[in-house]
Amino acid sequence: MSEFINNRELRSNNPNKRQAILKQIFEDLHAGKNVAEVKAHFDAFIGKITIDEISQLQHDYGSLSVEEMHQLHAKHTEIFKDSIEEIEKTNKPEEIPGHPIHTFILENRELDKLANITIQGDLGEFVQADSPENVLKLIEDINLLHDIDKHYSRKENLIFPYLETYGIFGPTTNMWRINDFIRDAIKDARQKLTSYNGDKQAVIEVLNFVIQEVTTMIYREENILFPMALNNFTEDEWVKIARESDEIGYCLIAPEEVWKPERHALDEKAISEGYIKMETGILSLKQLELLLNHLPVDLTFIDQDDVVRYFSHGKERIFARTKAVIGRTVQNCHPPRSVHVVEELLADFKAGRKDTEDFWIKFRDKYVYIRYFAVRDENGKYIGTLEFTQNIDPIQAIEGEKRIMS
CATH class of the missing domain: 3.30.450.20 (PAS domain)
Known part of the structure; x- marks a missing residue:
């Protein structure tokens, strides 16, 4: 693989050594090396990875095509799966109704049901018979899924900016790109369904792609992005995010209630009369x-x-x-x-x-x-x-x- 990964002694708690190994692992993935082989090296020399270590991995994939980006992010997910250390928290704000992360996760549960139960089921019926009724069902499903734009917009306009203030850029640009790919695929699916011309395979392919990418993004958010934000943001910042979320709107559901932090909420800054x-x-x-x-x-x-x-x-x-x-x-x-x-x-x-x-x-x-x-x-x-x-x-x-x- 590389000179970094030739000695099991490198599996240590030394952060510099671990970052060197992680950097090489991602370069090997980018170069097209076998995922199973790279995963084996990851398991042997890294084992468990922390959210902080992930946040330090910054990548610029601007020259890659849409398909190459998807393939690479799928490999990243495969490498990280089941390897992210849980963050120990005595107080879990994400479990409090109305907290921004609680609302994001509720939306994800609805998105998961919509993608993997409703759309998957209606797609199965469409595969059996592409009748006007089955096409209409899928159009209704995809119109509901279009609401995901509000979920992604809150993430892009509220979560990403605060991450950047902490010097964490890795997840923001690349995740935003994937968000846009998903948005485009949803629009493509709707266009193919509303002007359906009998090309059944094209509809099947784009809907399977949408289901897969929406599901994978839920995993990335809940196992990487949200823990990263919870590990860094202050309560004041979460209060601001909660207050501004209403301006963008919510996806499929609304917050269960208004979040009231244990401490007094931030006082609004009065406008000076100067x-x-x-x-x-x-x-x-x-x-x-x-x-x-x-x-x-x-x-x-x-x-x-x-x-x-x-x-x-x-x-x-x-x-x-x-x-x-x-x-x-x-x-x-x-x-x-x-x-x-x-x-x-x-x-x-x-x-x-x-x-x-x-x-x-x-x-x-x-x-x-x-x-x-x-x-x-x-x-x-x-x-x-x-x-x-x-x-x-x-x-x-x-x-x-x-x-x-x-």
Whole structure:
């Protein structure tokens, strides 16, 4: 295998030696070595692995195809299976109704039943007879499974940012990629079913893929991601995550109750009544915040270092934002597959090649106009980027004139 794995004495508690072995194990997997052989080396020289050790393993698989990523993550799961040490906890917040992890796990139980009982059963009937009735059953199932987007969005926008503040990046980017693969497969399954043309095998393959990946992701969350978060996050951070979860929504179920920590909940920071003097007027901080939140658009500002510093909090945001993104780099707030677009845009703004860039997309039931502005000071120095997002469906629907009040 390698010079690292040639001596059973290396199976020790020395963290540097163990990390060297683990690094080589993953390089061997990446190079295509036999999984059974690598697993045997893992069992012989590592045995049990801790969540902390997993969190230190960072991988960049950006050049791999979707299929290669899936194959590699399946190998990772096979290596770790039944080898992760349990974290001893006298108080288990994940068992308290309303705690974010308790809710995530309840959702996973529902997702597991939906994927492995309902969809699996209806798929079996479809295999026997691809009648319109059996196709319709699967369409209803996959429409329910589409709710998984809220489960993954809470994970990406609330769990991942806090992990990154602890210097844990390994699970975030790669797990987000897998989340997107699952989302895409669910959309593909729905498209194949809603426009079913008799290609039974294509439907069977995509649904089997969805069932397998959803099930494997449940294992990764409950055995790696959630223990990692529980091992690091403070109660204050869990309180913030619980409060912001409502903004994104829940998957298939809702929290059993509002979580009330044993200690007093965090006091909301009162908005200062101080005033800000600007060139064209004076506003209190309260007035300024209310003014920005009443605009019929979403605003987000990132500074010159690409760090998210502010977003408006209107009644109906188009894209989910949580307070956990504040202080996070904008690259880590976007799905990995779209990060290159963000970086290219920011590079153009910083170099002075562009001052604005516009996009318009169909998003769910909205037609969304997204505008980016380079923010520069009076000397032309770049100090950040403003993102301006608006649902323009109502504007496009305007006809004629309106000259009197409603």
